[in-house]
Amino acid sequence: MVVYDPAAASQQRDAKRARRPSADAGAVVPYDVQPINAVPLKAIASRLPRLAPAPAVPEEPPCLRRHILPALGLRDDLPVHFIDRKRVTGTDLDAHQNRFRIPTDGVLGRLRPILTPEELDAASLLHDPAPRPRRRPEPDELENIAAGDDSEAEHQEQGQTARKKRQGRRHGGLPVRLVDLAAGASGELLLSRWESTGGTVVKGEGYMGFVRRCSFREDDAVEIWAFKQRAVRLFGAAVCDESHLHLLIVRRGGSQSQRSSSASTAHAKSEG
DNA sequence: CCACTAAGGATGCACAATTA
DNA sequence: TAATTGTGCATCCTTAGTGG
Known part of the structure; x- marks a missing residue:
């Protein structure tokens, strides 16, 4: 198992691209997507709120490339980005809330750089809204x-x-799919940042159905990974299509010892 | 079939609690 | 002390049920 380091991988891809511009399909910059550096990262970074130290990037889920990506019809060499880890709260699972909160640090520091300006705009992440004073x-x-x-x-x-x-x-949002080892992929949900609180959530009609099938429960520690297949065309022919942004939610460690068995069950289920 | 109503779902604001 | 996160709940929307 190799710890995936997006920065290092990016450097490697850049080096490869310089040598063989189109030899590594996985490293090809999609023809119709602006490069990541099209995002005014410097401008964004200068306005970022103070962020907690980035958590160490954990190992990729073992079955991610072998099973999950192929099952989703995606290339198994997609860049996969660790976004953040969090503890599942009651509101994440509350039928009345119907939303999954994504930690702000992960969204601003690790998810935002991998999205195009259009996607950022859709998710209300392109511009930092002026914080509205609470009064x-x-x-x-x-x-x-x-x-x-x-x-x-x-x-x-x-x-x-x-x-x-x-x-x-109504904020709308960027279409995303949540992925869980037990539940598989959700239907199309929306990633959006709220104007009022700056909180980022995944919401949508199919969320509760997904939650009912998923392997995580309240107070579980989970990691959030993101991946998205960009459209690639070679000589006018589609090599692979654009996919939704996928957010993989994986239970890791967890404080609830009694849940370790179900975690392994879910994992085994996805493996088998 | 249409109009009305009630119940539950979906959404996001407001604020308290927590954290750095 | 400011920023972030978690929670409660107001509001609107959708849909099923009911009666004419």
Whole structure:
């Protein structure tokens, strides 16, 4: 097993490309995608919030290239990027929440550099929104919010601080697929960063169905890996098609010893 | 078939708790 | 102390059920 180092791999690919521009299909820059350095990384980096030290890149899941990528119809030599690790929370699995939160550090520091500007834009990750201060609205703002709402006006008359929540904006998102060793790939979900909190989530209709089938449970430690197959054409012929961005969620270690057996079961299931 | 209603799903804001 | 994360819940949307 080789620890995958995206930076080192990138350097190797660059070196290869310099020698043999099209010999290594896995290293070919897709014809219709701007190179990663098209993203104004310097500009982004200068505005990045202070990030925690990047976690050491763990080993790739053993069956990733042998089973998962082929099962998804993807090339087995795709670059796979470690995004981050986190502990699954109750809200990640809550049927009413219907979303999976991605740690901000991983999104900004490791996921964002691998996406094109178009993809970043779709996920609301292209620009860093100015942080909106958390504050209670001024009385005149309350009036505006409550305009046309008699009950709200009554509340104010009663000296209550109750107010209506603003209806959230629909953020849309970047189409992604979540992948789990037990559940396989989800349907098309959306990766999006919220304007209000800057939190990044994967959401969508099929999420809860995916969660019900997946191998992780609340309080499990999981790693998040990302991979995406870019379209490659050779002499006008499609060598491989563009795929969705895939986010692989793998349970690793975990604090719950009783879950280790189910983890191995899930792993064995995916292996077999 | 259409209109109405209720229940549950989907979404994202607000804020408390936690962390660095 | 500021930034980040986790949680509660308001709001809108969709769909199933019901009655005319």
